[in-house]
Amino acid sequence: MSAANEPTGTRPFAAFEWMLAGRYLRARRRETFISIIAGFSFVGITLGVATLIIVMAVMNGFRGELISKILGINGHLLVQPIDGVLDDYDAVASRLEGVEGVRFAMPFVEGQGLVSGPAGAFGALVRGVTKRDLDHLPLVSGKLMAGSLDNFDQAGGIAIGSRMARSLGVVVGDTVTLVSPRGSVTPMGVTPRIKGYKVIAIFEIGMSEYDGTIAFLPFPEAQLYFNMEGQATAIDVFANDPDEVGEIKPAVEEGAGRPVFVTDWRQRNTTFFSALEVERNVMFLILTLIVLVAALNIVSGLTMLVKEKSHDIAILRTMGATRGAVLRVFMITGASIGTIGTFAGFLLGWVVCLNIESIRQFISWLTRTELFSPELYFLSRMPADMNAGETTSVVLMALALSFVATLYPAWRAARLDPVEALRYE
Template structure:
């Protein structure tokens, strides 16, 4: 089949500029799954494009690809100097600034949600240890009468609660790491299982679900989880250490 292209840069006539029309054979059709590219991009030979758009020996834009796209800001100044004052330089980050702003908001919100989940888990540790102290009141009183100090009782309950936090944090770290490393395989499995397309490219402008394990962020989350679990054990441990043996054994 042929495709007809219409360009406003046509021949100048007494009635104004007449648009230029050209017919080109279709050699292939590409589809990325993203309407931003599928509906607006056409690839054609440079000579035919120059003749159709009347750029002659020049071009209207140059695209530079980097081996590491995250370092694009390091090349803006050298490219601007090399191109001269006649050209303007824009990066893929600048053209998609709103998209990256939305991703940054999502990252901050997800960190807040994760913090709330950790706080709820810490409250579970507190409630569990408070019930443990209540159930073990008689045993604590016996240990105190046998010479156990308040510090020893406090350390025992602190170690009990801290061990729960350490085991839970390590288990969550390992499960999260495995999940992130296999996120695309899991997405495809869930898509096939449910019969629906998860993480649609038309919405997110990405053909696959990306996942990058950032050591700094992982370390921050692990340290925060350990801090909250350790802090959650202080009140129950203090309550166990301050238990009066006389009151605990009065009705035994």
């Protein structure tokens, strides 16, 4: 059939094209193998899209939870003196709170010590803060499991994390012993400082590293214990928006009113979050291969279908069907598998993300193992945060791959010569 005699055909994507595509998707008995390949393609795309969405959501949730926990305890900017001790911390903190973009500034005393209890002894990072500043840390003041912080400044006790309390074998009202290597200076040298503190509160932040290693003392008590009377170690500055610390950093340096060294949370955790970002990107590329393999299955399935339906295609061509109509029929057939599989994968991923923690607990119960151990992953629960932009990108990528996979088999079907196909009929 010459190009001059090529029939004009009907409008693109007419009803009969959809009808034929639907019939080709419903395989007959002799086309069972083709149907199996189409089924594998559908399952592959569904699982690939769902896996991509779930993994990206878990990694986003993991990063978001870590950032919220880290920035819920540590300041967005750390201000440290460089010309001497920080003995005017109240005045500096007041000036910093007047800087635009700063929510509040928290002077603190910090030191390391050994905390011991009936069940053992463990290293701890001890911070001295005021009750006012603890109220600005909802991850501590709002996450109390036992005890109270009402008289924190006057009680002279210590607030510890839940994991530390379990490790030490103590509850509220018990006494723990705090040992610091920086003690009193005697003629025999420096002797460790040992003092007992009553546990007045137990908090649970939800991050194992913090719940097991951080303890809070009243600010004046920490100054006395660490031999820093009238001084502070540094000042934590909390911004209104953690992502804008780069913009307010020069104003903070100037607003301090004295020579200071300022570092933001991104600088202090750059290695950790860079590793998370690299892992996230690599996982995306690896899991994309699942969708790509499923798309290749569409190619092979459609190619076999074209071979099987060559007689039907020849008859359609002799009856007046255009090359474009044949092309569109097989494109609709293959794209339907990819489209339905993509949206099925989206729904599956969405449901799993909504119930990720329940699924984790069920698998842990079923296998009698601790999945997502807090000691390894820092967090006490598995988070999932579906990002709308990323999820849309995954869906569009899967749809694009499914569409591209149909082009070559559909083109082969459209190029089929009806005379050659019917020669031996």
